[in-house]
Amino acid sequence: DTAVSQTPKYLVTQMGNDKSIKCEQNLGHDTMYWYKQDSKKFLKIMFSYNNKELIINETVPNRFSPKSPDKAHLNLHINSLELGDSAVYFCASSRTSGARLRNEQFFGPGTRLTVL
Amino acid sequence: QQQVKQSPQSLIVQKGGISIINCAYENTAFDYFPWYQQFPGKGPALLIAIRPDVSEKKEGRFTISFNKSAKQFSLHIMDSQPGDSATYFCAASPTGSGTYKYIFGTGTRLKVLA
Numbered sequence: 001d002t003a004v005s006q007t008p009k010y011l012v013t014q015m016g017n018d019k020s021i022k023c024e025q026n027l028g029h030d031t032m033y034w035y036k037q038d039s040k041k042f043l044k045i046m047f048s049y050n051n052k053e054l055i056i057n058e059t060v061p062n063r064f065s066p067k068s069p070d071k072a073h074l075n076l077h078i079n080s081l082e083l084g085d086s087a088v089y090f091c092a093s094s095r096t097s098g099a100r101l102r103n104e105q106f107f108g109p110g111t112r113l114t115v116l
Numbered sequence: 117q118q119q120v121k122q123s124p125q126s127l128i129v130q131k132g133g134i135s136i137i138n139c140a141y142e143n144t145a146f147d148y149f150p151w152y153q154q155f156p157g158k159g160p161a162l163l164i165a166i167r168p169d170v171s172e173k174k175e176g177r178f179t180i181s182f183n184k185s186a187k188q189f190s191l192h193i194m195d196s197q198p199g200d201s202a203t204y205f206c207a208a209s210p211t212g213s214g215t216y217k218y219i220f221g222t223g224t225r226l227k228v229l230a
Contacts (some may be wrong), residue, residue: 004159008161031216040222041154041203041222041223041225042220042222042223043160043205043223045218046216048216048217050216055216056216058218072122078208079128090159090160092159096216104150104162104226105150105162105198106161106162107152107159107160107161109157109159110157110158110168116178
């Protein structure tokens with residue numbers, strides 16, 4: 001069983017288009033995240049949702065809009081795609097209750113977005 | 117700005133050798149320090165983590181050494197194997213953030229030669 005899944009795995013699109021990436025976790029976690037990994041492998045948090053509430057928004061352009069319909073899903077919609085948006089986007093989840101050392105973040109397999 | 121500096125950027129080790137990756141943080145109180153391992157085409161996965169109230173944590177061949185006064189921590193991989201070849205990220209979680217926020221280091225690409 002896949003713990004954190006993302007769709008699609010690959011996304012190739014033209015500049016200016018709008019696209020969405022979906023994420024689902026079946027771990028019963030209450031917090032979900034979006035990270036961006038650039039071509040140099042640098043991994044940076046974009047958003048975090050706890051119980052469907054936005055907790056972290058790390059100065060991400062407002063072309064990026066996360067949506068959490070329920071605790072198990074966190075989708076990322078990107079408007080007016082730009083060349084610089086090309087990256088691998090990772091969804092992650094964690095359980096924020098209980099002892100902290102158990103609250104690891106579980107990452108999905110990533111979505112490689114290429115903007116032409 | 118909160119930062120976690122990681123070195124080296126890449127590392128080549130012979131099979132059976134020791135791989136050492138270092139991280140340092142600046143000025144901000146962090147209270148949770150995980151290390152993540154990422155294989156090509158996969159998402160990062162937790163390898164080992166430590167809190168600053170201990171100076172060392174060992175799990176199998178992997179050890180974290182933590183120096184609170186120097187604000188440095190390192191990952192040691194003993195008896196390195198070709199299957200350890202991956203990118204390793206240190207991370208730090210600021211005090212009070214729960215696990216809402218990790219600040220990742222820039223990554224170290226490890227290659228273990230057979």
